[in-house]
Amino acid sequence: MPEMKPQKGRSLSTPVIQVRGLCNRFGDHVVHDNLDLDLYPGEILGVVGGSGTGKSVLLRSIVGLNTPSNGHIQLFDVDLTELSGAERSLYEQRFGVLFQGGALFTSLNLVQNVSLPLVEHAGLTRTEAEELARMKLALTGLPADAALKYPAELSGGMVKRAALARALALDPEVLFLDEPTAGLDPIGAAAFDELIVTMRNALGLTVFLVTHDLDTLYTTCDRVAVLSRKKVLVADTLENVARTDDKWIQEYFHGPRGRAAIDAHNRLTRQEPV
Numbered sequence: 001m002p003e004m005k006p007q008k009g010r011s012l013s014t015p016v017i018q019v020r021g022l023c024n025r026f027g028d029h030v031v032h033d034n035l036d037l038d039l040y041p042g043e044i045l046g047v048v049g050g051s052g053t054g055k056s057v058l059l060r061s062i063v064g065l066n067t068p069s070n071g072h073i074q075l076f077d078v079d080l081t082e083l084s085g086a087e088r089s090l091y092e093q094r095f096g097v098l099f100q101g102g103a104l105f106t107s108l109n110l111v112q113n114v115s116l117p118l119v120e121h122a123g124l125t126r127t128e129a130e131e132l133a134r135m136k137l138a139l140t141g142l143p144a145d146a147a148l149k150y151p152a153e154l155s156g157g158m159v160k161r162a163a164l165a166r167a168l169a170l171d172p173e174v175l176f177l178d179e180p181t182a183g184l185d186p187i188g189a190a191a192f193d194e195l196i197v198t199m200r201n202a203l204g205l206t207v208f209l210v211t212h213d214l215d216t217l218y219t220t221c222d223r224v225a226v227l228s229r230k231k232v233l234v235a236d237t238l239e240n241v242a243r244t245d246d247k248w249i250q251e252y253f254h255g256p257r258g259r260a261a262i263d264a265h266n267r268l269t270r271q272e273p274v
């Protein structure tokens with residue numbers, strides 16, 4: 001399990017985000033029905049579930065990109081669902097989001113992509129923003145010469161790093177990652193997992209991580225929440241979740257891929273030769 005560094009001055013028992021009674025429906029299709037979830041300071045919470053169980057809709061509801069049909073989303077002592085659009089967008093600047101695929105602007109180079117939120121929301125001049133953007137790109141491990149490259153000129157792993165730099169541009173407290181290792185080769189995925197833990201430890205971030213990747217769960221997450229039957233079925237340590245008596249959970253954690261991920265994790269933590 002990764003080393004956990006809670007934020008100073010905040011109790012581990014006070015959630016950063018509390019989701020209560022969340023309902024999401026699109027027409028007749030009910031995705032969430034009275035869903036509850038807590039996200040604690042300094043933790044990396046992995047959010048898993050079968051395809052279509054509403055992991056991305058949950059993420060989008062918390063960060064304000066989807067208006068829930070019902071329910072409350074509390075950021076510390078503020079109920080985000082009761083704020084006006086303008087008030088809410090101020091609080092949303094405390095979130096950084098890495099979308100599936102990176103969602104960088106293809107017509108902008110990396111430094112311009114990362115500068116954009118700094119000019120728009122932090123009121124920096126273009127020169128100041130670009131200087132800071134170069135620092136954020138370096139923080140995610142990108143070489144200095146990548147700054148002037150366009151997304152199409154980069155590997156998948158480099159695009160993810162650049163997208164992470166943009167998500168970190170405004171020094172968020174909470175980082176949301178939607179399938180961060182999707183599309184990466186195993187070596188790139190393992191390096192990105194390590195980067196997530198390093199960023200959390202170095203910056204004191206709280207991380208909400210949607211993933212299908214069992215290796216990511218084992219190497220990065222402090223707790224895991226499983227979405228099933230329109231709710232959070234269980235949110236606990238990986239060991240406890242894997243013991244939960246549920247068909248999907250048992251197949252996911254104890255099927256061939258689950259066993260391979262556990263074996264790989266055990267070898268790594270025991271530092272046995274592969």
Ligand SMILES: Nc1ncnc2c1ncn2[C@@H]1O[C@H](COP(=O)(O)OP(=O)(O)OP(=O)(O)O)[C@@H](O)[C@H]1O
Pocket residue numbers: 026031049050051052053054055056057058
């Ligand atoms: N804007 C929308 N309009 C209509 N239906 C939507 C909308 N957004 C999501 N859905 C539906 O909500 C359900 C949950 O979608 P979501 O993308 O959250 O699933 P997921 O758990 O992230 O799936 P996956 O693991 O396959 O990415 C899906 O059936 C999807 O089609």
